[in-house]
Amino acid sequence: xxxxxxxxxxxxxxxxxxxxxxxxxxxxxxxxxxxxxxxxxxxxxxxxxxxxxxxxxxxxxxxxxxxxxxxxxxxxxxxxxxxxxxxxxxxxxxxxxxxxxxxxxxxxxxxxxxxxxxxxxxxxxxxxxxxxxxxxxxxxxxxxxxxxxxxxxxxxxxxxxxxxxxxxxxxxxxxxxxxxxxxxxxxxxxxxxxxxxxxxxxxxxxxxxxxxxxxxxxxxxxxxxxxxxxxxxxxxxxxxxxxxxxxxxxxxxxxxxxxxxxxxxxxxxxxxxxxxxxxxxxxxxxxxxxxxxxxxxxxxxxxxxxxxxxxxxxxxxxxxxxxxxxxxxxxxxxxxx
Numbered sequence: 063x064x065x066x067x068x069x070x071x072x073x074x075x076x077x078x079x080x081x082x083x084x085x086x087x088x089x090x091x092x093x094x095x096x097x098x099x100x101x102x103x104x105x106x107x108x109x110x111x112x113x114x115x116x117x118x119x120x121x122x123x124x125x126x127x128x129x130x131x132x133x134x135x136x137x138x139x140x141x142x143x144x145x146x147x148x149x150x151x152x153x154x155x156x157x158x159x160x161x162x163x164x165x166x167x168x169x170x171x172x173x174x175x176x177x178x179x180x181x182x183x184x185x186x187x188x189x190x191x192x193x194x195x196x197x198x199x200x201x202x203x204x205x206x207x208x209x210x211x212x213x214x215x216x217x218x219x220x221x222x223x224x225x226x227x228x229x230x231x232x233x234x235x236x237x238x239x240x241x242x243x244x245x246x247x248x249x250x251x252x253x254x255x256x257x258x259x260x261x262x263x264x265x266x267x268x269x270x271x272x273x274x275x276x277x278x279x280x281x282x283x284x285x286x287x288x289x290x291x292x293x294x295x296x297x298x299x300x301x302x303x304x305x306x307x308x309x310x311x312x313x314x315x316x317x318x319x320x321x322x323x324x325x326x327x328x329x330x331x332x333x334x335x336x337x338x339x340x341x342x343x344x345x346x347x348x349x350x351x352x353x354x355x356x357x358x359x360x361x362x363x364x365x366x367x368x369x370x371x372x373x374x375x376x377x378x379x380x381x382x383x384x385x386x387x388x389x390x391x392x393x394x395x396x397x398x399x
Contacts, residue, residue, distance in 0.1 A: 064149035069106055070115045071122045071174040072146060072161050073098065075306055078126020079164065081140045085123040086110060096144045118174060121313065125306040128315055129170070132398040135304060135317075141165045158303045173307035173314060173389075179297060180383040184368055187381045188278040188345075191287070192294040202378040203368065204343075205233045207273035208266055215262040219375070222256045223247070235375070244376040270368055271337035274381075275345045279335050288333040292349050293321055295364065295383060298394050309389060319394040327355050328393045343368040343379075351393045362387045 064072075074085055076096050082088035089110060092103050109115045129135045145163040160169035184203035186192060204212045216232035223246050228239050235243070253260070282288045293299075300320055307314045331350040338344035349362045363386045371377040390397050 068149050070109050070119050072172045074119045074122035075126040076144045078123040079130045121308050134398045158299050169303035171305045175310050177384045179385050182381050184381040188274050191291050208269035211266040211269045215266050218259040218262045222259045244373050247374050267343050270343035275335050275337040289330045314389045315398040316395040324394045360393050
């Protein structure tokens with residue numbers, strides 16, 4: 063079953079599209095237009111009784127009602143069917159990130175208090191530019207771009223913890239070794255470890271940030287590659303779709319343009335990629351876009367956090383791509399009326 067927050071936000075968004083006046087009435091009715099099993103309906107009913115989920119449920123329901131009413135979306139026509147992805151990842155390459163498929167036509171992505179655009183292997187972002195490739199083995203990005211610093215941090219860490227029996231090299235760690243190291247680290251914050259360990263981590267952060275930025279820039283040597291990179295970052299694909307959600311301050315309801323639509327109004331002036339100077343490996347990105355319709359320059363900003371998945375040394379690092387610009391200010395994200 064999907065996570066509780068996913069059940070509340072995505073299903074209540076769908077229920078708002080079905081024309082009900084109140085979310086609880088919609089849950090009681092259990093409409094067959096939304097193909098949800100009994101167990102999930104029961105769980106949603108339980109969650110609506112929890113005050114911790116009440117605000118999210120109401121916001122999602124209102125978003126669904128707004129999508130129903132919008133002339134750019136359903137235009138007041140109640141859909142015949144809504145298919146919920148239930149958090150499952152669809153098959154295929156560069157799939158539109160749809161959580162709801164409305165009448166087999168409208169693709170809707172639900173984004174509630176999340177600014178994450180992608181959660182990818184670092185090599186897929188910094189080397190493959192978010193294109194789908196056949197990589198049979200997931201590599202350790204820290205070891206790849208900062209082998210000496212990774213090894214030094216590993217040695218200082220096991221020395222500080224007094225561990226014995228692990229391989230001598232960080233690139234030889236098995237899944238069982240990583241689990242043992244993660245367990246040993248769990249009671250210790252980074253500040254509690256030795257000065258040498260903290261210094262080794264700082265060196266790793268610097269090298270990974272700079273190395274990641276340099277490799278990313280290296281593959282973006284032409285205007286065409288930079289433009290396509292921006293489209294992939296923003297999840298602008300060949301098929302139009304919608305985003306509904308909440309950014310913490312206001313509702314988000316937008317239609318996402320296709321690359322063809324985007325080029326009719328915008329042109330990319332620059333895509334800047336720079337290493338950040340923060341407490342973990344990070345790369346900042348920013349795009350300058352000319353808006354020909356408004357006659358103005360618009361800026362999109364974001365960042366990429368490169369960090370271990372599930373804790374220090376637990377699994378190879380992942381790259382989380384964040385959008386720092388508000389959705390309604392992003393060129394190609396057209397607000398719904």
